[in-house]
Amino acid sequence: MGILVIAEHDNRALKSATLNAVSAAVMMGPDVHILVAGKNCADVAATASRVGGVTRVLCVDADTYASVSPEDLAILVASIAPGYSHIVTAATAYGRNFLPRVAVALDVAQISDIVGVLAPDTFVRPIYAGAALATVQALDDVKVVSVRSTGFDAAPCGGNAPIETLAAPRGCGLSRVLGQKLTSSSRPELTAARVVVAGGRALGSSENFKIIDALADKLDAAVGASRAAVDAGFVSNAYQVGQTGKIVAPELYIAVGISGAIQHLAGMKDSKLIVAINKDPEAPIFQVADYGLVADLFQAVPELTAELG
Amino acid sequence: MKVLVAVKRVVDYNVKIRVLPDKSGVDIAGAKMSMNPFDEIAVEEAVKLKEANLVSEVVAVSIGSAAAQEVLRGALALGADRAVLVETEADLPSLNVAKLLKAVVHKESPQLVLLGKQAIDNDAGQTGQMLAALLNWGQATNASAIKLEGAAVEVTREIDGGLETVALSLPAVITADLRLNTPRYATLPNIMKAKKKPLDVIAADSLEVDLRPRIKTISVNEPSPRKAGVLVPDVKSLVERLRNEAKVI
Ligand SMILES: Cc1cc2nc3c(=O)[nH]c(=O)nc-3n(C[C@H](O)[C@H](O)[C@H](O)COP(=O)(O)OP(=O)(O)OC[C@H]3O[C@@H](n4cnc5c(N)ncnc54)[C@H](O)[C@@H]3O)c2cc1C
Ligand SMILES: Nc1ncnc2c1ncn2[C@@H]1O[C@H](COP(=O)(O)O)[C@@H](O)[C@H]1O
Numbered sequence: 001m002g003i004l005v006i007a008e009h010d011n012r013a014l015k016s017a018t019l020n021a022v023s024a025a026v027m028m029g030p031d032v033h034i035l036v037a038g039k040n041c042a043d044v045a046a047t048a049s050r051v052g053g054v055t056r057v058l059c060v061d062a063d064t065y066a067s068v069s070p071e072d073l074a075i076l077v078a079s080i081a082p083g084y085s086h087i088v089t090a091a092t093a094y095g096r097n098f099l100p101r102v103a104v105a106l107d108v109a110q111i112s113d114i115v116g117v118l119a120p121d122t123f124v125r126p127i128y129a130g131a132a133l134a135t136v137q138a139l140d141d142v143k144v145v146s147v148r149s150t151g152f153d154a155a156p157c158g159g160n161a162p163i164e165t166l167a168a169p170r171g172c173g174l175s176r177v178l179g180q181k182l183t184s185s186s187r188p189e190l191t192a193a194r195v196v197v198a199g200g201r202a203l204g205s206s207e208n209f210k211i212i213d214a215l216a217d218k219l220d221a222a223v224g225a226s227r228a229a230v231d232a233g234f235v236s237n238a239y240q241v242g243q244t245g246k247i248v249a250p251e252l253y254i255a256v257g258i259s260g261a262i263q264h265l266a267g268m269k270d271s272k273l274i275v276a277i278n279k280d281p282e283a284p285i286f287q288v289a290d291y292g293l294v295a296d297l298f299q300a301v302p303e304l305t306a307e308l309g
Numbered sequence: 310m311k312v313l314v315a316v317k318r319v320v321d322y323n324v325k326i327r328v329l330p331d332k333s334g335v336d337i338a339g340a341k342m343s344m345n346p347f348d349e350i351a352v353e354e355a356v357k358l359k360e361a362n363l364v365s366e367v368v369a370v371s372i373g374s375a376a377a378q379e380v381l382r383g384a385l386a387l388g389a390d391r392a393v394l395v396e397t398e399a400d401l402p403s404l405n406v407a408k409l410l411k412a413v414v415h416k417e418s419p420q421l422v423l424l425g426k427q428a429i430d431n432d433a434g435q436t437g438q439m440l441a442a443l444l445n446w447g448q449a450t451n452a453s454a455i456k457l458e459g460a461a462v463e464v465t466r467e468i469d470g471g472l473e474t475v476a477l478s479l480p481a482v483i484t485a486d487l488r489l490n491t492p493r494y495a496t497l498p499n500i501m502k503a504k505k506k507p508l509d510v511i512a513a514d515s516l517e518v519d520l521r522p523r524i525k526t527i528s529v530n531e532p533s534p535r536k537a538g539v540l541v542p543d544v545k546s547l548v549e550r551l552r553n554e555a556k557v558i
Contacts, residue, residue, distance in 0.1 A: 069447075069475075070438065070448060071441075071447060071448070074442065093451065093467070093468040093469045094468070094469065096434050096438075096450070097438065097448075097450050099435075099438075100435040100436075100437075100438035100439045100442065101438050101439070101441070101442035103404060103439065104407070104438075104439050104442035104443055105442065107404075108404070108523070109402045109404045109523035109524050110403065110404070110433075110439075112432065112434055112435060113432065113434075122527065126532070127335070127431050127529070128320070128326045128335060128429070128430060128432070129429065130532060131325070131335075131532075132326065132529050132530065132531065133529070133531075133532050134526055134528075134529045134530075135527040135528045135529070135530070136524050136525065136527065137525040137527055138523070139522060139523055139524060139525055140523055174445075174446065174447035174448075174477070175447040175448065175449065175475050175476065175477045175481075176475060176477075177473060177474070177475050178463070178475060178476050179474050180468070180470070180471065180474075181471050181472045181473075182470040182471040182472075183470060183471040195557075227487065231487070231488060237453070237467045237471065237472070237488065238469065238470055238471045244426070244427065244487060246469070251557055252551075252555075252557045252558070262325070269535065273555050273557055274538070275547065275551070281540075286538070286540070288535050288538075289538045290535075290536075290538040290539070290555070291538060291539060291540075291547055291550055291551070291555075292539070292540045292541070293540070293541050293543070293544065293547050294540060295543075295544075303544040304544050304547065304548065307544055307545065307548045308548065308558065
């Protein structure tokens with residue numbers, strides 16, 4: 001009984017979150033296979049075959065999976081599932097969308113967002129916005145699990161798995177992607193960046209948010225934001241860090257003009273080093289900050305950017 | 310056309326929860342309870358569709374103890390027409406909740422089911438997708454805009470890289486994200502009116518759904534606290550610390 005990991009990719013590159021999911025899968029048992037479903041996705045399958053710990057790559061290359069619907073992807077995964085003890089994917093927007101449908105097809109529960117594997121059937125996962133960690137045992141025969149990237153290191157390179165091509169089941173056409181509006185950025189990806197600079201409501205406008213960008217550029221950092229900053233339209237939803245946004249754990253997280261609500265902390269409190277800049281010394285963000293600076297951000301941030309010159 | 314909205318009673322998002330000393334769970338005795346914030350957004354959206362004459366009836370449904378009647382009254386005060394409580398004392402995994410919701414869908418025959426994208430207590434984010442799969446309906450999760458035209462619906466979804474638009478035909482399941490709308494406050498007259506709106510209670514056991522336990526909680530623990538930090542007096546000393554003490558830049 002192997003472990004099946006469903007890869008996330010854009011038909012060109014494998015998303016880094018899949019590498020963290022593989023690391024979790026390796027802890028669940030031997031014989032980890034990766035499914036790459038896409039269109040003209042041979043490069044992704046090749047990358048997947050070189051991931052350490054992976055013993056086989058299953059590749060399904062068909063029109064249906066060019067921009068795959070969660071309904072069709074779940075049908076495909078369920079058709080391959082027999083023989084696997086675990087079905088695993090990253091707990092990204094993509095993974096969260098289809099995995100519960102796989103669980104239904106197999107009539108088993110799903111364990112979401114795990115940050116630890118204690119035994120093949122026992123996992124650790126945050127609840128209540130990370131205010132508590134639950135250790136749970138999955139009682140069903142097949143374990144369907146989504147993996148929080150920050151809980152596991154990325155699997156190393158070094159594999160040399162054979163690639164097997166599978167035929168595609170017919171799509172069901174229940175939903176259709178009309179288009180995507182992706183935020184393009186030359187900066188590192190938020191969830192994989194070494195440094196993140198995040199701005200909150202205090203920035204006041206998208207114009208003012210540029211001082212966050214300038215600091216991020218100096219540090220080769222990704223840019224993040226609080227919900228309030230996204231709601232106010234300063235930046236795109238792709239930047240939101242928190243319980244219901246991205247979960248990040250960079251080496252350095254700089255929170256600027258962010259109060260530190262539990263929903264925000266849920267997305268960044270596992271960062272290695274946290275810096276907070278806030279003019280209110282009572283702001284809860286200082287309770288998790290390693291270095292706190294009580295200051296007006298409109299002075300402190302440009303000064304910091306200049307200082308890093 | 311009828312819309313069903315699933316609402317869960319959860320610990321209010323402002324409450325700081327504590328782990329029980331015996332680690333069997335979290336201490337919610339006496340904590341303020343509220344409607345799951347995402348479900349409030351789902352209710353608001355359903356009521357808006359009704360106000361736009363795209364929908365004729367909004368039915369709120371909750372699965373939980375008798376106390377969940379209180380959040381159903383809240384949904385009625387926001388503008389839902391009727392409410393259904395599927396009563397159970399058990400803390401059910403999403404799969405079992407979805408199966409109960411499916412049974413309610415069979416009774417009510419809605420064309421659209423709205424749910425929150427996640428419940429802020431267990432943070433599972435599964436129920437909507439599971440319900441859609443059980444019904445073999447199309448789904449759109451994390452909705453930030455919904456355009457309903459006859460039996461066709463176009464949903465803008467929040468995804469990791471930005472936004473995605475998907476087309477579905479009814480019946481369908483949609484889950485609400487934060488920016489779908491801003492829920493209204495219930496006015497006092499509407500709270501009074503809500504007390505007279507119908508609220509049916511069905512015993513979960515009577516629905517003949519497989520409710521066997523699926524997940525066992527072994528223990529619940531506090532996350533390890535971060536070590537105390539320091540305040541630095543100015544930008545220069547911050548940079549100094551980052552360079553020489555933490556060595557991260
Ligand atoms: C269901 C739900 C889910 C949520 N999910 C998320 C989530 O995923 N992510 C998230 O971030 N939030 C989330 N929230 C919202 C969260 O509760 C807070 O409302 C939000 O994080 C606040 O954003 P903020 O810190 O930018 O704004 P505020 O709380 O308004 O804080 C602004 C801070 O800026 C400081 N400030 C003001 N002016 C200056 C200045 N000139 N210089 C320096 N400092 C200044 C103030 O002292 C204050 O501390 C969620 C809420 C709910 C109900
Ligand atoms: N007990 C419940 N009663 C009613 N709706 C629920 C219940 N549990 C979950 N839901 C719905 O499913 C959504 C997602 O929940 P979850 O999958 O638990 O994160 C919630 O936002 C609700 O709309």
